[in-house]
Amino acid sequence: MGNQSNYLSISDILVTNEKVPCKFLHDLPKMGFLDPASTEDDLKTGTNVEIPLWLAESLYSRRPPLVSVDLPKIYKEAYREILNADACTVDLHKLGQHFYELGCYIAKHDIKGEVGNTLVNTFRQRFRMILSASASTDSISALQPLSDTERERTAGAASTEKALSTWLKRGDCPLSTANMVASHRKRKRAEMEML
Amino acid sequence: MDPYEIEFIGENRIVSIIPNFSHDKIFLICGEFGPFRAGLPMNVPLWLGVMLKQKQKCRIVPPDWMDIEVLENIKEEEKRSRFFTKMPNEHYMVEAKLILGAAAEDIPRASEIKTIIKDIWDIRMSKLRTSMDALMKSGGNYGRLDHLTMMEINSVKPLLPEAMDELHRIKMMARKTMPASLNNSTFSQTGGSQNI
Numbered sequence: 001m002g003n004q005s006n007y008l009s010i011s012d013i014l015v016t017n018e019k020v021p022c023k024f025l026h027d028l029p030k031m032g033f034l035d036p037a038s039t040e041d042d043l044k045t046g047t048n049v050e051i052p053l054w055l056a057e058s059l060y061s062r063r064p065p066l067v068s069v070d071l072p073k074i075y076k077e078a079y080r081e082i083l084n085a086d087a088c089t090v091d092l093h094k095l096g097q098h099f100y101e102l103g104c105y106i107a108k109h110d111i112k113g114e115v116g117n118t119l120v121n122t123f124r125q126r127f128r129m130i131l132s133a134s135a136s137t138d139s140i141s142a143l144q145p146l147s148d149t150e151r152e153r154t155a156g157a158a159s160t161e162k163a164l165s166t167w168l169k170r171g172d173c174p175l176s177t178a179n180m181v182a183s184h185r186k187r188k189r190a191e192m193e194m195l
Numbered sequence: 196m197d198p199y200e201i202e203f204i205g206e207n208r209i210v211s212i213i214p215n216f217s218h219d220k221i222f223l224i225c226g227e228f229g230p231f232r233a234g235l236p237m238n239v240p241l242w243l244g245v246m247l248k249q250k251q252k253c254r255i256v257p258p259d260w261m262d263i264e265v266l267e268n269i270k271e272e273e274k275r276s277r278f279f280t281k282m283p284n285e286h287y288m289v290e291a292k293l294i295l296g297a298a299a300e301d302i303p304r305a306s307e308i309k310t311i312i313k314d315i316w317d318i319r320m321s322k323l324r325t326s327m328d329a330l331m332k333s334g335g336n337y338g339r340l341d342h343l344t345m346m347e348i349n350s351v352k353p354l355l356p357e358a359m360d361e362l363h364r365i366k367m368m369a370r371k372t373m374p375a376s377l378n379n380s381t382f383s384q385t386g387g388s389q390n391i
Contacts, residue, residue, distance in 0.1 A: 100361070104368035119365050120334075127331040127358055131324060134354065149361070157354035164350050167198035168292075 011148075015101040019050040021070040022059070028066070053105060060109075069109040074099065080118045087125035092147035099147045126150065134158045201346050205289030206242035211256035213237075214247065241290060245297045255298040260284060261291070263304055266311045273318050279342040288316060288346045323347060327355055331362075 006012035028034075028043040035049045043049075048070075051059075059066040073079060074096040083090060092099045100119055107115040130150055133142035134157035143151055207225060213236050220229035228239050236256055239247075247253040260266070260283030272280045284290055291312045299305040323343070330338045338355070340348060 100365055104365060107368065116365075116368075120362065123358075123362055123365060124331050124334060128328050130354065130358070131328060135324075153354060153357055153361075156357070160350060160352060160354070164198050164346075167202070 011098075012101070015098045016054040016057075016105070017052050018072075018098060018102050020053050020056050020072055020106065021048060021050050022056050022067040023048050023070060024067050025064070026066055053102070057105070069106070071106060071110060071115070072096070072102070075103060075106055075110065075115050075118070080114060083118055083122045087122040088129055090122075091145040092126075092150070093145055097148045100149060130154050130157065134161055196349050196352070198346065198349065201286075201349055202289050202293075204345065205286030206240065206245075206293070208241045208284070208286055208290060209238045210241050210244045210258065210290070210294070211236050211238055212244045212247065212253040213256060214253040216252055241293060245293050248297045248301075255294055255301045257294070257302045258284070258290065260287070261294070261302060261308060263307055263311065266308060266315065270311060270315050270318070273315055273322075279319060279322065281342045282344055285344055286346070287312070287344060319343075319347060320350065323351065327351060331358065 024043055024045060024047050027045050030041055031043040032038045032041045034043055034051065035047050038044075038047070051067075056067060056069050060069055079090075079095070096102065100123060103115060103119045107113075107119070110116075126146075129142075129146065130153055133146065133154045136142040143154060146154060213234060214231045215233050216231060217233050218229060218231040220227050223240075223243075225240060228243070229237070231237065244253065244255050248255055260269075265283070269280065269283070291309070295302060295305055295309055302308060326338070338359075
């Protein structure tokens with residue numbers, strides 16, 4: 001996500017390949033092919049087209065800008081409200097595989113400047129999901145709503161978890177809860193009776 | 196880091212043993228130990244102690260903290276406190292595992308000690324998880340890891356540091372709406388001036 005540091009990063013290339021809705025501000029001759037719905041050779045002012053972010057960025061940065069970049073729907077007001085209310089209910093895998101990364105690029109096109117805060121809030125709230133997904137046994141359903149980087153992070157955490165539990169179990173003296181104790185439903189009471 | 200690597204580091208802790216043989220000083224990379232006198236307690240690194248024990252050449256003297264009452268107190272303290280309490284030993288888990296594994300008969304009430312150490316570990320681990328979540332939610336910028344042992348710190352890697360990094364990156368990029376230019380330097384100037 002840095003400026004130059006990600007030039008060769010595959011995941012950054014994938015992120016910048018995501019499509020964003022744009023509105024063309026000028027007539028572009030011979031560019032009609034960009035809009036699949038159009039039959040003409042020229043692209044008219046005011047056409048709304050979804051183009052990859054890398055293209056949108058360079059068209060936007062021309063003086064004068066050729067396009068105005070709109071927010072993808074997951075960053076729009078309606079979704080922002082959902083995300084701010086409870087980010088854990090949203091299936092980011094479906095709605096935005098590169099939610100955070102794309103969000104960082106897109107944040108500057110948000111006039112109100114609220115996308116940034118939403119990103120931070122969402123990340124904070126969803127950390128719990130990563131935490132529980134990494135420890136969960138039912139990993140498939142826990143992983144499902146996570147975005148790409150969240151899944152990577154979960155995988156990392158899960159392998160640490162696994163290494164630790166193999167270490168605990170190995171050896172002459174596995175430091176684990178005895179079967180009998182673990183299956184004992186009223187462990188608390190049993191402890192109290194002992195005292 | 197792998198737990199075994201931490202075990203390896205922890206194996207350099209000094210333990211007290213009572214050898215049942217006599218031998219001159221031995222010279223090791225980590226220092227010189229000995230001379231060994233049968234029946235006289237002496238200090239050696241944990242790995243050497245465990246090795247000698249496996250060959251039936253010594254008894255391991257239980258460390259001071261490996262005692263039911265001491266551990267009960269620690270457990271109570273740990274339950275009561277919101278924060279992590281200081282452990283008697285930076286590598287308590289490693290030491291407990293190795294000593295109880297190799298020399299359970301040298302430790303009085305070994306199985307009870309085993310259970311209680313496991314309880315302490317479980318309490319601390321669940322505390323660690325809840326405080327990690329709380330740290331993220333509350334929006335703290337740093338976490339204090341006082342009194343956490345190496346094994347415990349390792350158990351939150353790479354998740355916690357990576358998540359903190361990512362959060363910082365998002366904040367940097369999104370808050371300032373710093374230009375995230377692709378490879379265009381003029382863009383960074385124009386983008387910046389427009390949005391501030």
